[in-house]
Amino acid sequence: MLLVLVEDESGTVTSGSREALTLARGLAADLGLPVHAAAFGERSELAATLSAYGVSTLHLLEGTFTDDYSPECWGAALGELIQHAGATGVVAAASDWGNEVLAHASARTGEAFASNCVTVHAGERWSLTRVRGGGMLLEDAELTGAVKFVSLATGSVEPAELPVPQQIATQSFLPEQVGDLAHSTIVDRTTRGSGVSLSTARVIVSGGRGVGSAEGFESLEELATLLGGAVGCSRVATNSGWRPHSDQVGLTGTKIAADLYIACGISGATQHWVGCMGAKTILAINTDPEAPLVTRADYAVIGDVHQILPAILERARARKQEVQGAA
Amino acid sequence: MKVLVCIKRVPAPGAKIQITEDGLDIDTRHLGFTIGPHEECAVEEAVRLVAEHGGHATVLTAGPPEAEEQLRYGMSMGANAGVLTEHTAHDPQATATALTETIRTLESEDGNFDLILFGNESADAGNYQVGIRVACALERPIVGGIKGIELASEGAHVALQRESADGIEVYQAPLPAIAAVKEGLNLPRYPSIQGRLRAKKAPLRTMQPETAPGGLRTVQLRQPPEKQHETVVLGYGADAADSVVDLLTEKGMV
Ligand SMILES: Cc1cc2nc3c(=O)[nH]c(=O)nc-3n(C[C@H](O)[C@H](O)[C@H](O)COP(=O)(O)OP(=O)(O)OC[C@H]3O[C@@H](n4cnc5c(N)ncnc54)[C@H](O)[C@@H]3O)c2cc1C
Numbered sequence: 001m002l003l004v005l006v007e008d009e010s011g012t013v014t015s016g017s018r019e020a021l022t023l024a025r026g027l028a029a030d031l032g033l034p035v036h037a038a039a040f041g042e043r044s045e046l047a048a049t050l051s052a053y054g055v056s057t058l059h060l061l062e063g064t065f066t067d068d069y070s071p072e073c074w075g076a077a078l079g080e081l082i083q084h085a086g087a088t089g090v091v092a093a094a095s096d097w098g099n100e101v102l103a104h105a106s107a108r109t110g111e112a113f114a115s116n117c118v119t120v121h122a123g124e125r126w127s128l129t130r131v132r133g134g135g136m137l138l139e140d141a142e143l144t145g146a147v148k149f150v151s152l153a154t155g156s157v158e159p160a161e162l163p164v165p166q167q168i169a170t171q172s173f174l175p176e177q178v179g180d181l182a183h184s185t186i187v188d189r190t191t192r193g194s195g196v197s198l199s200t201a202r203v204i205v206s207g208g209r210g211v212g213s214a215e216g217f218e219s220l221e222e223l224a225t226l227l228g229g230a231v232g233c234s235r236v237a238t239n240s241g242w243r244p245h246s247d248q249v250g251l252t253g254t255k256i257a258a259d260l261y262i263a264c265g266i267s268g269a270t271q272h273w274v275g276c277m278g279a280k281t282i283l284a285i286n287t288d289p290e291a292p293l294v295t296r297a298d299y300a301v302i303g304d305v306h307q308i309l310p311a312i313l314e315r316a317r318a319r320k321q322e323v324q325g326a327a
Numbered sequence: 328m329k330v331l332v333c334i335k336r337v338p339a340p341g342a343k344i345q346i347t348e349d350g351l352d353i354d355t356r357h358l359g360f361t362i363g364p365h366e367e368c369a370v371e372e373a374v375r376l377v378a379e380h381g382g383h384a385t386v387l388t389a390g391p392p393e394a395e396e397q398l399r400y401g402m403s404m405g406a407n408a409g410v411l412t413e414h415t416a417h418d419p420q421a422t423a424t425a426l427t428e429t430i431r432t433l434e435s436e437d438g439n440f441d442l443i444l445f446g447n448e449s450a451d452a453g454n455y456q457v458g459i460r461v462a463c464a465l466e467r468p469i470v471g472g473i474k475g476i477e478l479a480s481e482g483a484h485v486a487l488q489r490e491s492a493d494g495i496e497v498y499q500a501p502l503p504a505i506a507a508v509k510e511g512l513n514l515p516r517y518p519s520i521q522g523r524l525r526a527k528k529a530p531l532r533t534m535q536p537e538t539a540p541g542g543l544r545t546v547q548l549r550q551p552p553e554k555q556h557e558t559v560v561l562g563y564g565a566d567a568a569d570s571v572v573d574l575l576t577e578k579g580m581v
Contacts (some may be wrong), residue, residue, distance in 0.1 A: 070498075072468055075459075096491075100471050103456035107463035112420060112542025115455045127546070132453050137346075137353075138549040139452075145542035151455075184468040184487065184504070188497035203580055227580045235364070238511075245474075245511030251450070252364045252510040260578055283574065284558075295558060299574060303564035311568035319572050319581050 002028045003082060004055070005092035005101060006039045006046060013049045016093025018159035020152050021053035024091045027122040028054075033088065038081055040074060041066040044170055051168035052161040058170045059085060065178045072183035075104020077175040082109060084173065087147055089122065094151035106149040113149035114141060118156040126150070134251045134274040196230040198247065198254040203229030203262070206249055206276070207237055210265015210286065210305050214242040219309040220264060226316055232256065232276075234266045250275035264305045268293025285309070328382030328478070330373040331433075331440040333426055333458070334366040334401055336394040337451040350547035353451065362397045364510040365446030367404075371515040372476055372508065373444055374405035380478060383407040385433075385440075389414040389425040395531060402526035403518035410532045417452065420541025423460030428536035430465065442478075442485060443505045447471050454543075458507040468500040471507035 004024045007014045013021075021035070028035045036057040037050050047058050059081055065073045078101060082090060090105065092098035094116045106113035118138070120128040126143040131153055143150070198204065205224040207217055217231065224231045233243040235250060249256055251271040261279035266272060268284070268291055276282065277296075284297035285305050294300045301308055338353050339361040345354035362370075373384040386401035388394045389412040398409035410433065414425040434440065445458030455471075462469035475488030475497075487498045487506050500506075518526070561570040575581045 071459075071470060072462075096472055099455040100459070103459040104463065107423075107456065107460040112418075113454075113456055114543050116453065131551075132548070133451060134453065135551060138551050140546040140549065142544045142546055143542055144544075148542075182466055182468050182501060184470045184498040184500035186496055187486070187499045189494065191494040203578075227575065229580075235510075239514065241514065248511070260575075260580065281578070283561075283571070289560075296556075297558050298556075299559050299561050301561050301563070301567040301571060303567070307565045308567065308571075311565035312571050315568045315572040316575060316581050319576060323581070 001034050001036050001085065001087050002031070002089040002091065003059075003085065003087040004035060004037045005078060005090065005098060006037050006050065007093055007095060007097055008039065008043065008046060011045050013046055014093060014095070015159060016095055016098070016152070016154050018053065019154065019157040020091045020093045021050070021055065022159050023120060023152055023157045024089070025054040027089065027091075027120060030122050031088070036085065036087070038078060040077075047168050047170055048165075051165040054162050054166045055168055056166055058168060059173050060170060061175060062172050063174050063178065065175075068186045070183045070185055071100050071104055072181050073178040075101050076108050076181055077178050078105040079108035080175040080177060081173050082147055089126070089148045089150070092151050094153045098151050102149050102151055109147055111145045111147045111149055112143055113151075114143050115151045116153045117150045118153050120150055120152075133271070134255070135277070136251070136270045136274055196228070198230050198232055198249065198256055201230035201256070201258050203227045203260045204232045204249070204256055204258045204279070205229060205262045205264065206232035206234070206266060207243075207264045207305075208234035208266030208272075209236040209240075211237065211242070212265075212306070216306070217242060219313060222313055223262070223309065223316070226313070226320065229258070232261075234272050263293050263297070264309065266293055267291045268296060328377060328380040328442075329438070329440045330376055330382065330384045331430065331443045332366070332369045332373045332384065332386050332401065332406065333443065333445050333461075334362045334370065334386055334388050334397055335446070335449045335451075336360050336388060336390045336397045337363055337449060346548050346550065350549070351545065352548070360393070360396060362400065363446050363450030365448070365450070365508055367515040368510050368512040369444035369446055369508045370401045370404050370406060371513050373442075375513065376442070376476070376478065377407075382441075385410060387412065387426065387429060389422050389429070391415050398531060399526045399529075400518065402529050403522040404516060405522060408532070409529065410534065412534050412536060414538065416538065416540065417545055418541040418543050419452070419454040419456050420460065420543070421538040423457045423464065424538045425536050426457070427461050427464040428538075429534050430461065432534065432536075439503045441502050443467070443503070445505065445507045447473075447507045447509045458505060462505040465505075467503055467505050469505040469507060470498045470500060473506045473508040474512050476506060476508070476512070
């Protein structure tokens, strides 16, 4: 049996998990095995969606430990289920949560785990391709062991429902060993304040070393406000103390998916590129026409950001007034 | 307060990463080496915690002999001791075993580390599991993605803060505990000249634990395919502003 660890957002199976379910169905067909799913707590409402993705059994991990998230207990509980139910492969979306729980469960069962895979082929050994460094390199690898653990990078598989849903049974599983674990407990949770967040902004005006100072970001702020977007930055800007880390785009910052990314004085080192390559359109403003971001961008303006931004702001304000005047 | 930080030697960044001819490794002939940003923050945090609560900080790496350079960098930032576990395998299970064995030896001699810090994932392989494997082997709590660490005054617990999709979560873990930290936890210091001189002369300990290979084996590394495309140059200097605003208008943004 192949087991899919299911992640949900307020009762709805996430798109990452739908991808994982679709991948698992293909692998299971090749291996001639059924697909099962696992979720934490009373989650019977997921059964309808899971049956549409070909799951024949939904295992609900239950017990007081599910009242609040603890990575150690949840990972250990999943490990117990895997052994109890005899899974030969475990698949989850490569979200922070999916990677964390699979890493715990694979460690507890002593099996190997390949995170952030983009393709997986099952067999005696599983051959797979995973992304390293957030997409800087691809790694072809082989996975062996009695149970194979993989997490799937988002966007790798097109989620597909079955024309006719699979019959699905729901079973409770009460793990026995989570009680004595040394573990962490959630003690506080604060929800994010309002404002445009980098990961959801439609437009991002981002600055790097070329902006030169914290004050230099004022014109980026102004343009972002005018366009109803957010300000981002490169690691040089955060490390220089010009911007908070929460503004950083890239491998160790946020990965963005804006419609438009305006990169001001950013060279486009690979570690930055993997954070902004998800933007639909990229406009680079840079003095160096050979900068990697300039050569990879859709549009570029060559020159000093300190002269170009004020000019853009002036025209954009004027354009906005024209449009409002006309309306 | 005894803090241990596990760091990894990784190729320093460049615009493009080259691969060796056999496809098995990153071509480092024209690259320098560094420790990952997450781990640099971990070293910084260890040094700050020791400055505040007393005790000492140790940096540990599982890597080739050349990883001495990264240990000395950690010590130049203020860590008191360095330990090199000689280990050249790339697979995360073997690396975790090498680190676990070393930590067991160090702790059997000198008592437990109250806190062990890892980077959330390594800057090169990004396997997201070495810290967790070590924590499971040592039967200690571990939380990942940490961007804030606070020790309770009575010293029995640590509060670990991380960002989630909806906001900020705070976890409490009994000591001894482990945290996998993320960049943004702090702003790492640049080592001082005195720090560098001290680190250059500090004794280093070397260990050679036995490890068995794990179940994840790299077959080859590849460059992701580059999208072929032309960049449209909208203009040069302030004169390009009109074209930019036209583009913004076209996109419905002004
Ligand atoms: C493991 C790891 C993770 C990393 N993670 C990230 C990450 O998440 N995000 C990130 O951004 N970086 C990250 N980095 C760092 C990354 O490798 C680069 O060092 C960084 O992105 C460079 O920032 P920059 O483009 O602002 O600076 P530089 O590379 O110095 O580029 C500055 C650019 O500005 C241009 N310029 C200079 N003056 C002007 C001017 N007046 N007007 C217009 N243009 C001008 C220059 O031509 C140049 O292209 C990471 C590095 C490592 C090792």
